[in-house]
Amino acid sequence: xxxxxxxxxxxxxxxxxxxxxxxxxxxxxxxxxxxxxxxxxxxxxxxxxxxxxxxxxxxxxxxxxxxxxxxxxxxxxxxxxxxxxxxxxxxxxxxxxxxxxxxxxxxxxxxxxxxxxxxxxxxxxxxxxxxxxxxxxxxxxxxxxxxxxxxxxxxxxxxxxxxxxxxxxxxxxxxxxxxxxxxxxxxxxxxxxxxxxxxxxxxxxxxxxxxxxxxxxxxxxxxxxxxxxxxxxxxxxxxxxxxxxxxxxxxxxxxxxxxxxxxxxxxxxxxxxxxxxxxxxxxxxxxxxxxxxxxxxxxxxxxxxxxxxxxxxxxxxxxxxxxxxxxxxxxxxxxxxxxxxxxxxxxxxxxxxxxxxxxxxxxxxxxxxxxxxxxxxxxxxxxxxxx
Numbered sequence: 001x002x003x004x005x006x007x008x009x010x011x012x013x014x015x016x017x018x019x020x021x022x023x024x025x026x027x028x029x030x031x032x033x034x035x036x037x038x039x040x041x042x043x044x045x046x047x048x049x050x051x052x053x054x055x056x057x058x059x060x061x062x063x064x065x066x067x068x069x070x071x072x073x074x075x076x077x078x079x080x081x082x083x084x085x086x087x088x089x090x091x092x093x094x095x096x097x098x099x100x101x102x103x104x105x106x107x108x109x110x111x112x113x114x115x116x117x118x119x120x121x122x123x124x125x126x127x128x129x130x131x132x133x134x135x136x137x138x139x140x141x142x143x144x145x146x147x148x149x150x151x152x153x154x155x156x157x158x159x160x161x162x163x164x165x166x167x168x169x170x171x172x173x174x175x176x177x178x179x180x181x182x183x184x185x186x187x188x189x190x191x192x193x194x195x196x197x198x199x200x201x202x203x204x205x206x207x208x209x210x211x212x213x214x215x216x217x218x219x220x221x222x223x224x225x226x227x228x229x230x231x232x233x234x235x236x237x238x239x240x241x242x243x244x245x246x247x248x249x250x251x252x253x254x255x256x257x258x259x260x261x262x263x264x265x266x267x268x269x270x271x272x273x274x275x276x277x278x279x280x281x282x283x284x285x286x287x288x289x290x291x292x293x294x295x296x297x298x299x300x301x302x303x304x305x306x307x308x309x310x311x312x313x314x315x316x317x318x319x320x321x322x323x324x325x326x327x328x329x330x331x332x333x334x335x336x337x338x339x340x341x342x343x344x345x346x347x348x349x350x351x352x353x354x355x356x357x358x359x360x361x362x363x364x365x366x367x368x369x370x371x372x373x374x375x376x377x378x379x380x381x382x383x384x385x386x387x
Contacts, residue, residue: 052119
């Protein structure tokens, strides 16, 4: 059981501690029981529905339109420690509805959020393309007015989480109001819209529902535009500003599980007449993982607290949280595999599963290299503005 004393830090209120207890109780009973990586689609559907029935999706899909980032992070921290698919199901209901929650109209929120909150309609965030992921300004999917109160979408999106099982997609497309990132817009698109097809299902190291989407003259109403034309980059970055820190929280949950397993294995495994823990190199691995976990938690919950406290942009802090927590989780997972020896690389063992689960977090929602660029530019700009 991971140490929960961090909830006594001044970042949190009593409601956060109550929420953590609620999520922990649900996760302990259901998260792993409903997860089967051999049936990723079915697992995510079951998990989302169960979370909806339990009321947990009220946090990522709030009725009042207020996203509490600390609560999102607490949930991902706990769920990832129990099950990567449970964390995925929870997170995607938030990310896939976030643009509407933050920037949508009342009618759009009423159309999208109740089903997502119930876990009956899965949501998806369709930003990445075959030639444009971290470089949002390079998006090539187009949306053109058809002169009759509608837009026509054409292009491809790939690496789309919940692709193929979502009921709706938030799609970012080029509308051409200005060059680069300033000429993008965001649209709410139903999965059954004519012309929208699943071009490919994508198998990855740690199975999750992923797909490539093809848009061929997909007709969407002007009422499906999220925000104003040309505000797509603002919508995307505003949403990621909230959810990027939560990726760090998921990494933290994986790291906690790996750390717990490392300590347990080192304490119980006998080697050379004593416990594996007695070896100084084992103690060094445990100490390094302990520091990685604590530092990640501080960065993640600082970023979440700042956002909840009203700071308009936490791009720098969220990037730091995601960068450190995901890289640290990889180190913790690797040490856990090493301490477990042959078991650590045995397919089906939790140590091997964690190693695979963690790896993708260093790539999605902005790879580690991109986070370093964001942080470096923020440091430069902060000095320029004060000089």
